[in-house]
Amino acid sequence: MGKRMKAIPERLKTFIENQKxxxxxxxxxxxxxxxxxxxxDSFRVxxxxxxxxxxxxxxxxxTAAHLLQNDRMTIMFCAFDGNPLxxxxxxxxxxxxxxxxxxxxxxxxxxxxxxxRQIVEMKVDLVQTSCGFxxxxxxxxxxxxxxxxxxxxxxxxxLQEYWEKxxxxxxxxxxxxxxxx
Numbered sequence: 001m002g003k004r005m006k007a008i009p010e011r012l013k014t015f016i017e018n019q020k021x022x023x024x025x026x027x028x029x030x031x032x033x034x035x036x037x038x039x040x041d042s043f044r045v046x047x048x049x050x051x052x053x054x055x056x057x058x059x060x061x062x063t064a065a066h067l068l069q070n071d072r073m074t075i076m077f078c079a080f081d082g083n084p085l086x087x088x089x090x091x092x093x094x095x096x097x098x099x100x101x102x103x104x105x106x107x108x109x110x111x112x113x114x115x116x117r118q119i120v121e122m123k124v125d126l127v128q129t130s131c132g133f134x135x136x137x138x139x140x141x142x143x144x145x146x147x148x149x150x151x152x153x154x155x156x157x158x159l160q161e162y163w164e165k166x167x168x169x170x171x172x173x174x175x176x177x178x179x180x181x
Contacts, residue, residue, distance in 0.1 A: 030172070031172030042055075052121045067095045073093040080137060081138070090125060096118060099180060
């Protein structure tokens with residue numbers, strides 16, 4: 001059944017690499033808790049205690065706003081095929097914008113994505129597994145192939161304008177830092 005570890009073992013790194021979706025949980029000291037699904041080829045295990053993921057442009061920017069106020073983050077993976085498993089990574093995270101040196105350090109680890117918005121780096125201090133017996137089987141068919149054409153059609157200026165309208169504040173009015181605020 002469930003286990004707790006201080007680091008990501010190789011077998012769980014392999015599990016992570018085979019997943020098509022993960023979920024990110026964050027919260028500011030006040031306001032709403034956010035749980036956000038993430039997909040595409042956007043997650044990397046750097047070492048047994050550090051991960052990074054590419055945050056693509058979305059209709060909101062809750063994770064960035066929360067991390068500026070409270071750096072705790074939880075990431076969850078579920079096995080939807082094969083053996084049942086739920087994996088949670090707990091730790092403290094930083095968000096890097098395109099203007100940050102660290103962004104440049106990590107961006108080449110990911111496929112080119114016109115919608116790239118930020119990179120999140122998390123230091124993992126707890127790895128927890130649980131049985132996953134209640135998670136249903138689900139079949140992966142394909143990526144939706146809608147996101148990148150949408151971002152490419154907007155172009156750099158269009159994405160910047162979109163960020164100004166949709167990504168500068170959380171739903172609770174917290175700044176996200178995307179424009180250097």
